Structures are given as C-alpha cells and as structure tokens.
Amino acid sequence: MITDGNPNYGVxxxxxxxxxxxxxxxxxxxxxxxxxxxxxxARSALLPMLHLVQSVDGYVSLRGIELCADLLxxxxxxxxxxxxxxxxxxxxxxxxYTLGVCTNTLCAIMGGDEIWASISEYLGxxxxxxxxDGQVTLERIECNAACDYAPVVMANWEFFDNQTPAxxxxxxxxxxxxxxxxxxxxxxxxxxxxxxxxxLAGFTDGLADEGVGAGxxxxxxxxxxxxxxxxxxxxxx
Amino acid sequence: MSTQLTPxxxxxxxxxxxxxxxxxxxxxxxxxxxxxxxxxxxxxxQMTKDSGMRGRGGAGFPTGMKWGFLxxxxxxxxxxxxxADESEPGTCKDTPLMMAAPQLLIEGVVITSFAIxxxxxxxxxxxxxxxxxxxxxxxxxxxxxxGYLGKxxxxxxxxxxxxxxxxxxxxxxxxxxxxxxxxxxxxxQPRLKPPxxxxxxxxxRPTVVNNVESIASVPAILLHGASWFAGMGTEKSTGFGxxxxxxxxxxxxxxxxxxxxxxxELLEMAGGMRDPNHKLKFWTPGGSSTPMFxxxxxxxxxxxxxxxxxxxxxGTRALQIFDDTVxxxxxxxxxxxxxxxxxxxxxxxxxxxxxWLKQIMERxxxxxxSQDDIDKLLDICxxxxxxxxxxLGDASTSCITSAVQYFREEFEAGMHTSAAEMFxxxxxxxxxxxxxxx
Ligand SMILES: Cc1cc2nc3c(=O)[nH]c(=O)nc-3n(C[C@H](O)[C@H](O)[C@H](O)COP(=O)(O)O)c2cc1C
Ligand code: SF4
Numbered sequence: 001m002i003t004d005g006n007p008n009y010g011v012x013x014x015x016x017x018x019x020x021x022x023x024x025x026x027x028x029x030x031x032x033x034x035x036x037x038x039x040x041x042a043r044s045a046l047l048p049m050l051h052l053v054q055s056v057d058g059y060v061s062l063r064g065i066e067l068c069a070d071l072l073x074x075x076x077x078x079x080x081x082x083x084x085x086x087x088x089x090x091x092x093x094x095x096x097y098t099l100g101v102c103t104n105t106l107c108a109i110m111g112g113d114e115i116w117a118s119i120s121e122y123l124g125x126x127x128x129x130x131x132x133d134g135q136v137t138l139e140r141i142e143c144n145a146a147c148d149y150a151p152v153v154m155a156n157w158e159f160f161d162n163q164t165p166a167x168x169x170x171x172x173x174x175x176x177x178x179x180x181x182x183x184x185x186x187x188x189x190x191x192x193x194x195x196x197x198x199x200l201a202g203f204t205d206g207l208a209d210e211g212v213g214a215g216x217x218x219x220x221x222x223x224x225x226x227x228x229x230x231x232x233x234x235x236x237x
Numbered sequence: 238m239s240t241q242l243t244p245x246x247x248x249x250x251x252x253x254x255x256x257x258x259x260x261x262x263x264x265x266x267x268x269x270x271x272x273x274x275x276x277x278x279x280x281x282x283q284m285t286k287d288s289g290m291r292g293r294g295g296a297g298f299p300t301g302m303k304w305g306f307l308x309x310x311x312x313x314x315x316x317x318x319x320x321a322d323e324s325e326p327g328t329c330k331d332t333p334l335m336m337a338a339p340q341l342l343i344e345g346v347v348i349t350s351f352a353i354x355x356x357x358x359x360x361x362x363x364x365x366x367x368x369x370x371x372x373x374x375x376x377x378x379x380x381x382x383x384g385y386l387g388k389x390x391x392x393x394x395x396x397x398x399x400x401x402x403x404x405x406x407x408x409x410x411x412x413x414x415x416x417x418x419x420x421x422x423x424x425x426q427p428r429l430k431p432p433x434x435x436x437x438x439x440x441x442r443p444t445v446v447n448n449v450e451s452i453a454s455v456p457a458i459l460l461h462g463a464s465w466f467a468g469m470g471t472e473k474s475t476g477f478g479x480x481x482x483x484x485x486x487x488x489x490x491x492x493x494x495x496x497x498x499x500x501x502e503l504l505e506m507a508g509g510m511r512d513p514n515h516k517l518k519f520w521t522p523g524g525s526s527t528p529m530f531x532x533x534x535x536x537x538x539x540x541x542x543x544x545x546x547x548x549x550x551x552g553t554r555a556l557q558i559f560d561d562t563v564x565x566x567x568x569x570x571x572x573x574x575x576x577x578x579x580x581x582x583x584x585x586x587x588x589x590x591x592x593w594l595k596q597i598m599e600r601x602x603x604x605x606x607s608q609d610d611i612d613k614l615l616d617i618c619x620x621x622x623x624x625x626x627x628x629l630g631d632a633s634t635s636c637i638t639s640a641v642q643y644f645r646e647e648f649e650a651g652m653h654t655s656a657a658e659m660f661x662x663x664x665x666x667x668x669x670x671x672x673x674x675x
C-alpha cells in the first residue's frame with residue numbers, strides 16, 4: 001500500500017493503490033515480458049507497457065509506474081517522466097469511454113466548437129473530466145487525421161465522422177446507457193477504455209476484419225477517376 | 238488537356254475487404270517483392286533514386302538518396318522506421334491508406350528493408366487510431382503466415398521481422414528524431430542533427446525513417462519502373478501523391494493525382510466549393526505548418542518547386558479549404574493553440590514564443606488586441622523562426638506571418654471587434670442549415 005507520504009509521480013491527485021493481486025501481477029508481468037521481447041532493447045517497450053498498465057488500471061497508476069520501472073531497470077521518476085509527456089496516458093482514472101471532440105482549426109470551424117460547447121454543457125463536465133457515473137471522460141482533441149470527415153468525434157479512438165451536436169449527444173447517451181454503438185469506420189462496436197488500451201499495447205482483439213475498408217470521403221477521388229474513365233470510353237466509341 | 242487523377246495507391250480501396258492479403262494479391266500484391274528478391278539491393282536503391290521520388294512526409298527529401306546515405310554494412314543492425322504518426326493538422330492520407338490497404342505498406346517495408354539491408358523494421362503509428370492499429374497488426378500476421386515476413390522470405394535467404402507499435406499522443410513524435418527517442422521508450426523530444434538517423438538513428442545504428450506513403454509507393458515503382466514514375470508529375474517533383482481536400486469543398490476526400498495538379502483542377506473534381514455563394518478565402522497547401530494561400534493561388538501547380546516559389550511549401554498536400562464565412566484570425570488563433578500545446582519544451586524560442594503567440598492571438602480573436610500586437614506577433618515570430626531546435630518552432634510562425642501578409646486588416650480589426658462578431662461561426666459549420674433553422 002502506498003502511503004500519502006510517497007512521491008506521486010505525476011498522478012493527480014496522489015491516489016494510493018493497493019498492490020496488484022498476485023494473479024493480476026503475474027499476468028501483467030507475463031504480458032510485459034512478451035512486449036519487451038518484440039524489441040532489440042527492452043526499454044522500447046515502455047510506451048506499450050504503459051498502455052498495458054492502463055488496460056488494467058484505467059490510468060497510469062503509481063503501482064503501474066513502479067512495475068514498469070522494476071521490469072526495465074529504470075527509476076519511477078524516469079518512467080513517470082515518459083508517461084507525463086504523452087496525452088493518452090491518463091494521470092487519474094479514466095471513464096469507461098473517452099469522448100474526444102476535435103477542436104483543431106478545420107474541425108472547429110466545420111462545427112467542432114459547437115459540438116464541444118453543447119456536449120460539455122450537456123454532460124456538465126469540461127476537458128479531461130469524467131461524468132459522475134464514471135462512464136464518459138470528455139476531451140478536446142487535436143487533429144485526428146480525418147479532416148475529410150470533419151467535424152470528427154472519437155470514442156475510445158474509433159472514428160465518428162461528420163458529427164453534429166445532436167448526434168454527439170446521442171452518442172454520449174448510448175455510451176452511458178450501455179446501448180451498442182457503432183463507429184463510422186472501425187470495429188462493429190466501441191470497446192471499453194481498458195480493452196482498447198490492451199490493443200494499443202500490441203495485443204490483438206480479433207476485430208481487425210470488422211468495419212469498412214474506406215469511408216466515402218476516402219473514396220472520393222477514386223470515384224471521380226472511375227467516372228472519368230467511363231466517359232473516356234464513351235468518347236472513344 | 239487538364240490533369241487526370243491517377244489512382245495507384247488508392248486503386249482498390251473500394252474492394253470489399255480491401256485490407257486483406259487475399260484482396261491485395263488479386264491486385265498485384267507482392268509481385269514487386271517477388272521481383273525485388275531476385276535483384277541486387279543496390280539496384281533497388283538506384284531505381285528509387287532514378288524515380289526521383291521525394292519523401293511524402295512533408296519535407297520532400299529524395300527517398301533514394303536518403304537510402305544511399307547509409308554507411309556501408311559493418312555487420313551490425315540497420316533499421317527501417319516507418320513514420321505513421323500522421324498528426325499535422327489537415328493531413329489525413331496515411332490513416333485511410335493503412336485502414337484500407339495496410340498490405341501495400343507492408344510490401345513496401347519488405348522491399349525497402351531488403352534494399353537497405355535491414356532485418357528488423359518498425360512502424361510507429363500514432364496511438365489515437367485503434368482500428369488502424371488492428372488492421373496493421375492483422376496485415377503483419379497475414380504476411381508472416383504467407384512467408385512474406387519472417388525467415389528466408391520467398392526462399393531468398395533474407396529475414397525480416399516487423400514490429401508495429403502505437404504511440405501515445407504527441408504531434409512532435411512525427412519529427413523523425415523525436416520519433417526515434419519515443420521508440421526507444423523516452424519522452425519524444427528531437428535530437429541534435431547531425432548525426433542524421435542514416436548514421437546514428439535507432440539505438441545509434443544506421444536508420445532510414447520514411448513516411449507511410451513514401452514506402453507504400455515503392456512496390457508500384459518496382460512493378461512499373463522508375464521511368465514510369467518519373468514520367469508523371471513535373472521534372473523535379475515526379476510521380477503521384479494523395480491530395481487530401483477538407484473543409485468548405487463539396488466533396489472532401491482523398492484525390493490521388495500527379496504532382497503539379499492545381500487546386501482549381503482539384504476543386505473542379507471535388508464538385509467545387511461547398512456553397513457556390515461563398516468564395517474561397519484561404520487554404521493551406523500542405524497542412525497548418527505551411528504558409529497559407531488565397532484565391533490568388535488557385536493556379537499554382539502543386540509541386541515542391543512551384544509552391545515554394547509562391548511562398549509556401551507542398552508539405553503533406555493537406556489542402557484545408559476555408560470560404561469567406563471564416564475569420565482568418567480565429568483559424569490562426571486555433572492553430573497557434575495547437576503549436577503551444579504540442580511544443581515539446583526542449584528549446585526556449587518555441588516553448589516561450591508559442592506561449593506568448595497564443596496569448597496575443599487570443600486577445601485579437603476576442604477583439605481585445607492592442608495597438609502594437611501585430612508588430613509584437615511578427616517580432617516573436619522572427620525570434621522563433623530559424624532559432625528553434627526543430628521545425629515545429631518554425632512551423633508555428635507560418636500561419637501567422639502569412640495571414641498577416643494577406644489579411645492584415647482582419648488583425649487590425651481584432652483591436653476592437655471579435656472574430657465571432659465579424660464572422661458568425663455558425664455560418665461555417667457543416668450543419669449550418671440545421672443551426673440556422675433551430
Ligand atoms: C513537428 C513535425 C511533425 C512531423 N510529423 C510527421 C508525420 O506525422 N509523418 C511523417 O511522415 N513525417 C512527419 N514529419 C517529417 C519527418 O521529420 C520526416 O521528415 C519524414 O518522416 C521523412 O519521411 P519522408 O522522407 O518519406 O517524407 C514531421 C516533422 C516535424 C518537424
Ligand atoms: S522547436 Fe519546439 S518542438 Fe522543437 S525542440 Fe524546440 S521546443 Fe521542442
């Protein structure tokens with residue numbers, strides 16, 4: 001048990017966590033060993049290992065930091081120095097779902113600002129805050145490489161394209177009530193934050209074959225090119 | 238005749254299950270690899286040089302030349318690292334490519350690794366796109382099972398292991414040396430260059446870092462020949478590339494075309510502006526880090542040289558298009574927030590400069606600017622540009638200086654009138670009608 005007197009390594013607030021139960025610890029260690037074996041040097045596995053910690057704890061916990069430090073022969077300060085650099089590593093327990101509204105320029109102007117304002121008011125929380133039921137953590141996110149589908153909302157890092165304030169509220173409602181939710185381009189359902197963190201640690205969940213290959217905007221040019229070819233053919237005849 | 242689209246990388250994205258190995262093999266998949274393993278690796282490097290292909294990740298460095306910079310083999314490991322961090326605002330081409338056709342990238346990785354003598358390649362994907370990660374991991378699995386990865390690939394005696402990893406949210410990790418630090422399990426902060434990665438990259442070993450689209454283009458070059466590739470595009474900007482149109486255009490999306498195509502041509506293919514009653518006001522040719530253009534630049538050929546001559550950069554061909562409902566001050570203010578947020582903090586001009594730029598842009602956006610704010614902005618930009626440790630700092634100044642150059646009066650108005658008052662934001666949204674009638 002970590003007492004309040006210990007350094008908090010960037011975890012806000014400094015929440016004490018009991019040591020991992022023996023079986024959890026054993027499987028975490030085994031998974032971390034697998035991850036470390038994928039790299040010529042073990043430290044390269046640190047980012048995946050932090051995702052792994054999040055898959056168990058729902059954030060980068062003190063005990064997770066200490067475990068990574070122990071496995072990699074680093075100090076806890078070195079590990080937390082890395083963890084605090086990256087926005088996906090959460091310093092306090094995350095909701096079951098991260099709902100990210102892109103408010104970088106392009107999405108903001110296409111409606112992301114309106115979506116943000118309405119969903120933040122609707123849920124009564126701001127950036128990096130979680131609804132009281134522990135279901136949804138709201139985030140303003142940066143450009144998520146889907147500008148042709150603006151405005152974009154991400155739920156646990158799955159794409160929800162061409163969103164509106166109303167569709168985003170409905171999405172939040174469904175996530176909170178446990179109704180099935182299907183991304184525009186992604187798996188057939190949105191997995192939990194912990195499940196997705198395990199995938200991000202490099203452990204497959206068998207869902208790769210679900211969902212579309214490409215959404216309509218990804219195919220816009222191909223469609224134009226195909227039509228032009230048909231026209232060309234007609235012109236030659 | 239006007240320029241035609243050239244679907245090459247995008248050609249089978251609409252196939253059902255386009256991401257599978259079976260689909261890829263139906264579309265000439267791994268034919269290029271079969272050819273590659275019969276060739277001397279040096280010929281593959283030469284072929285890439287002859288194609289004239291320049292890196293598709295933004296900077297436009299010639300790919301073959303980069304491979305040629307690796308020192309001669311010394312018996313130790315050499316690495317290929319694919320930059321799949323795609324986070325430059327506006328840039329959205331690598332993500333759909335890896336979602337729809339991950340095998341294209343894997344084949345490119347095997348051929349490139351064979352060419353440069355690498356036995357362990359890495360794909361560093363940004364962490365915020367979980368389904369893309371699933372597709373990449375599945376593609377690697379399928380390629381191992383088919384003998385395109387692993388030991389003694391296609392009986393050639395060549396071994397290759399591929400590891401795909403997910404980052405954890407940090408734009409700076411797209412900068413190649415920051416990426417390498419991140420891949421080594423550290424904070425993603427850029428390294429001093431030289432030494433360049435070709436000499437001392439991952440684990441201080443010779444390393445090639447290339448963009449997803451660059452590597453994915455290699456199989457096509459090998460199948461059709463360097464001169465086929467060089468025959469497309471312009472003399473110095475050869476080949477094709479994916480142009481990503483977003484914003485106030487009727488049909489936003491990915492348009493694969495020869496370099497040198499113009500925005501006017503692309504807009505025509507994309508159905509014109511979203512609302513014909515609103516004119517094109519400003520656009521970025523290659524992401525938010527490239528100085529903006531206006532409607533005066535509709536006919537600038539989108540190749541490296543022509544865009545540079547017109548005062549910007551081709552960057553990642555991320556064409557973010559804004560019509561006259563949009564306040565340029567609001568747009569720039571938000572991009573400035575982004576650079577301040579993503580500055581890694583390693584060097585003073587960028588860390589402190591972006592912090593101040595953000596304060597001033599916020600004042601101007603809210604109509605609270607002061608008399609000397611424009612001068613102050615430009616002065617700070619001057620202190621960041623070419624004085625920062627990496628290109629992120631430089632990039633943070635591009636949108637500001639170019640916007641002041643083209644739309645100074647809007648910045649002046651920011652001394653008394655807010656952006657929202659001059660350009661009501663509701664009019665710019667995708668759901669503008671819904672908002673108006675509500
Ligand atoms: C702040 C910053 C972000 C970058 N992000 C990316 C990126 O996401 N993807 C990419 O390929 N290149 C990115 N680059 C460029 C890389 O440093 C590097 O030039 C590129 O990966 C080389 O590949 P190429 O020669 O195939 O283009 C970035 C550069 C900077 C300065
Ligand atoms: S320019 Fe900015 S991002 Fe680059 S090293 Fe300096 S502080 Fe970091």
